[in-house]
Amino acid sequence: MLDVVNFEVIGGDGGDGAVSFRREKFIPRGGPDGGDGGRGGDVVFIAVNNISTLQEYSNTRTVQATGGVKGNTKQRHGATGDDVVLYVPTGSIVWGVMGDSHQVGVAVKEIAMNGERLADLDEDGMVFIAARGGRGGRGNKRFAKSTRQTPMFAQKGMVGQQKHLQIELKLLADVGLVGLPNAGKSTLLSMWSKAQPKIGAYEFTTLEPNLGVVYLGFDSFVAADMPGLIEGASKGVGLGHEFLRHIERTKVLIHLVDMSREDPIQDIRIIQGELASSGHNLGEKPVMLALNKIDDPDASVRVELLHDEIKNEFGNFFEISGQSGEGLDSLANKALEQVRLNTKAPSDSVPILKPKVTETRRFSVLSEDGKEPELVGETPEWWALTLDLQQEEARAEFFDRMKRLGVERELRRAGVKDGDRVKIRGLFVVWDM
Numbered sequence: 001m002l003d004v005v006n007f008e009v010i011g012g013d014g015g016d017g018a019v020s021f022r023r024e025k026f027i028p029r030g031g032p033d034g035g036d037g038g039r040g041g042d043v044v045f046i047a048v049n050n051i052s053t054l055q056e057y058s059n060t061r062t063v064q065a066t067g068g069v070k071g072n073t074k075q076r077h078g079a080t081g082d083d084v085v086l087y088v089p090t091g092s093i094v095w096g097v098m099g100d101s102h103q104v105g106v107a108v109k110e111i112a113m114n115g116e117r118l119a120d121l122d123e124d125g126m127v128f129i130a131a132r133g134g135r136g137g138r139g140n141k142r143f144a145k146s147t148r149q150t151p152m153f154a155q156k157g158m159v160g161q162q163k164h165l166q167i168e169l170k171l172l173a174d175v176g177l178v179g180l181p182n183a184g185k186s187t188l189l190s191m192w193s194k195a196q197p198k199i200g201a202y203e204f205t206t207l208e209p210n211l212g213v214v215y216l217g218f219d220s221f222v223a224a225d226m227p228g229l230i231e232g233a234s235k236g237v238g239l240g241h242e243f244l245r246h247i248e249r250t251k252v253l254i255h256l257v258d259m260s261r262e263d264p265i266q267d268i269r270i271i272q273g274e275l276a277s278s279g280h281n282l283g284e285k286p287v288m289l290a291l292n293k294i295d296d297p298d299a300s301v302r303v304e305l306l307h308d309e310i311k312n313e314f315g316n317f318f319e320i321s322g323q324s325g326e327g328l329d330s331l332a333n334k335a336l337e338q339v340r341l342n343t344k345a346p347s348d349s350v351p352i353l354k355p356k357v358t359e360t361r362r363f364s365v366l367s368e369d370g371k372e373p374e375l376v377g378e379t380p381e382w383w384a385l386t387l388d389l390q391q392e393e394a395r396a397e398f399f400d401r402m403k404r405l406g407v408e409r410e411l412r413r414a415g416v417k418d419g420d421r422v423k424i425r426g427l428f429v430v431w432d433m
């Protein structure tokens, strides 16, 4: 059973840098003192063991982190935007769906990454930064130099990353429901969860395991309703025991006993024997014994009659009715407790997964016949998108930085001449060198 959700994640935009000048008594024109903008927050996934499903994201469309705050006068920096943390179950896989789009005014660039597997969150506590917030812009103070003591421009904040994601989770059962055929396993699952397994007054109604999510307040676990086991199942009698591998990784088993049958004690022994000899580690798992069908008068008499004998031979048990619902809440709570108890504590050092850095070089120039050359690379793109290239000083700053990065040399080598258009992240920049 697969749990799948789709939504968009957007990092917070960086705050803009400020343009401002000192104002002091007796100093008519002070120097620049515009502060930097704050960084935008990230959208972060954290894998946790105590969530079983992606249910809480089933209606999620977009998740956006907070933007950074604008820089201020007197060199005051804007505050950093808050991260958004999304808790997902351990075992979740994050896929890229439609592309990594960055919107800048009218220019949108989509980096194709359909079907790219971005992260396997297969360990408790693992962190994945899904969408990074944009860097804050620098205030005008930082653009002052001897030849330009009063810069009239600042840098804009960079937009946050934007991605369409698909999150997938292969549901793993936490709790296995076992017992003889007809013991009421499917009935119990249908009472506990939204699952609708087939229920029948005959044996072997269930042929394949059914999974259902059992919610208890903010907590939940996944229960697997199994086909019935009979004597000799481990040797292939009945449906055999192959299906038991589905509950190999469960944390606890619930052994249901049909108390309306004549000899429940013998029934319990049979199942215990089968679990012990079935392999799949089932013999070592904690088992909760649940005496079922106590709504039935015969069954309830038998529970009373055999109470002490069962307790002596098998220890504590629960008394329930999957039909009337009696005892089901306390059984579910106890099962959840067992699941928690048998869930490994988070390991000390869990890796933080960062989005793959797609470029190894700092930048590169792509040229194709008949098309404008394209400049790609994080740093040149960042400057192109955050400096106002219409503003004379900012434009000069941009080309100055491109020269220092070695971009200009590379463009020349690619045949770019003064006045040619160069594409950068969906923008077209007329190059003057």
Ligand SMILES: Nc1nc2c(ncn2[C@@H]2O[C@H](COP(=O)(O)OP(=O)(O)OP(=O)(O)O)[C@@H](O)[C@H]2O)c(=O)[nH]1
Residues within 6 Å of the ligand: 179, 180, 181, 182, 183, 184, 185, 186, 187, 188, 198, 199, 200, 201, 202, 203, 204, 205, 206, 207, 226, 227, 228, 229, 292, 293, 294, 295, 296, 320, 321, 322, 323, 324
């Ligand atoms: N009186 C009574 N009948 C029950 C109860 N739970 C289940 N039954 C009945 O017992 C029969 C078997 O129920 P299922 O839930 O299909 O049993 P199962 O253990 O899933 O059976 P298999 O899939 O064949 O292994 C059905 O007729 C149910 O209506 C109960 O708590 N009380």
Ligand SMILES: [Mg+2]
Residues within 6 Å of the ligand: 185, 186, 187, 197, 198, 199, 205, 206, 225, 226, 227
């Ligand atoms: Mg069944």
